[in-house]
Amino acid sequence: MPLLQIQQLQYALPDGSQPFPALSHAFPFRRTGLVGRNGCGKSLLGQLLAGQLAPHAGHVLREGGIHLLPQELDPDTHPTVAHLAEMAETLTALRRVRDGSLDERDYQLLQDRWDCESSFQQLLSDAGLNGISLDTSSAAFRRGLADSGRAQQSP
Incomplete structure (x- = not known):
């Protein structure tokens, strides 16, 4: 499907x-x-x-979520791929827990999404976006998309 x-x-x-x-x-x-x-x-x-x-x-x-990447990005609002995917807060909580945080808010935010970082990385890889991570700047991500589009159009 x-x-x-x-x-x-x-x-x-x-x-x-x-x-x-x-x-x-x-x-x-x-x-x-x-x-x-x-x-x-x-x-x-x-x-x-x-x-x-x-x-x-x-x-x-x-089937699944569809994310629309706006034509113009405000780097203050969307500084990284995690922000574009609306995962920045969850990713930050996950990393705090990995570093030893016992803050209940982090655990509540994560719920059952302990694999969110690896799952999203797999989605990026499946989409042919190797070398992109949740920490990649949104500007670098857009440049990478534009560059790959030009490469695919080349004879």
């Missing part, structure tokens, strides 16, 4: 126009980029795929 499927997806803008009426596609588990001219609806489609917006018609079927 694909990681992500859209079936007859429709979204109407306030002026009534539809950037992609009745769009259907299945995305396999691999890195995928949305490419198109400015203003054609790439960001809008990304928000629909990630569940940040609800379609007016059709369905988005997701």
Whole structure:
């Protein structure tokens, strides 16, 4: 089963126009980029795929979580990959516990996610993002994605 499927997806803008009426596609588990001219609806489609917006018609079927990487990142808000994945607080708690913390808040935050760091590292590896870790800066991560995209486009 694909990681992500859209079936007859429709979204109407306030002026009534539809950037992609009745769009259907299945995305396999691999890195995928949305490419198109400015203003054609790439960001809008990304928000629909990630569940940040609800379609007016059709369905988005997701297996697992989908994260939308914004075009512009505030390095103060998202300094690392852990922040982009919304795992920074959990990762910090895990590392404090490893260093001997007995703070109950750390254990409550972790709950049953003791393998979160290794599990996320495996997801990155499965997606072909070797060399990226939760500690990688968001700027380096974006540069790496851009560089790998250019490499894949080269003949």
